[in-house]
Amino acid sequence: MSEVSSARWPVIVNSSLYDSDMARQLQREHKIRYSDNTIKHTCIFPLSSIAFIIVPVNEATTVWPLKSPWKLDPALIERIERFVSVHCNGYLIVTASLFGQHEMTVFSSLQDRFLKTKLRLLPAHNASDCVQCMLTIAKATCKPASAIIKERMNVALANQLSEVAVIHILSMLGLNQHDILFQSSQKLSLHQVPSL
Known part of the structure; x- marks a missing residue:
């Protein structure tokens, strides 16, 4: 397991995350390759066959902060559906600095919308949490570690x-x-x- 955790893994990151804190944190420990051909806000770990799509909670709805008539952003829903159809082991990481009532409402709506798919949802408070989630899951699902x-x-x-x-x-x-x-x-x- 030490070989798995100490190696510099290849990570394919969508170009939309090029100048983000998350990409900088990943770049410290892993080989990053940026791609325009992947879905917006995605990170793919080829060694684990795992993909993540990162969605800031305020970009998930048509109106923010939430007001009386609100709905999930149709463009985002389409992007997530495309993500689910391309990646069998996909995770949606919803980011917000604080998960209050509005944020939990959006998170629950996303869960309800994708309940019947293989997509798994995770909350994260910041880029560091997001990277930690991705690395933990990627390392745990890599071949030698997953068998152990x-x-x-x-x-x-x-x-x-x-x-x-x-x-x-x-x-x-x-x-x-x-x-x-x-x-x-x-x-x-x-x-x-x-x-x-």
Whole structure:
């Protein structure tokens, strides 16, 4: 995993992000290639087969701040739909310095709009948060790291569901299965609602 995290990864960044804080932060640790042929505000990590589209919350609606009749920007919706059709592992990062009521309303509307797609939504407060999200996901889904994480999750899940693990924990607490079942049944009988 240290090889994965210490290497300079190639990242394809849309030219619309050329002079942004996010691009500068990515450039410190990774090989950036700017492209005009990608969807606006996207970053693609080819080694992980992951793509991100970054949307500032104030650009997501036709009116900002939100007023009575508002809707999501149709041009943005079209761009996100194109992004979803091109990238199977896509993430939409919605950025706002503060996620107040208006921002959460827009975020929820985006979630509702793309609920039935494979697109995953993440909030981020600034460029640093955005870069951190992207790097964490990209590193976790890269081949050697993803295999290790998957193996550890399977072991943890197997141990969690194992009866032997439960019995071991109970014995560490000085109890056995019979004691737990007996105490649980007593508590349930105390909390039963009397019938009318």
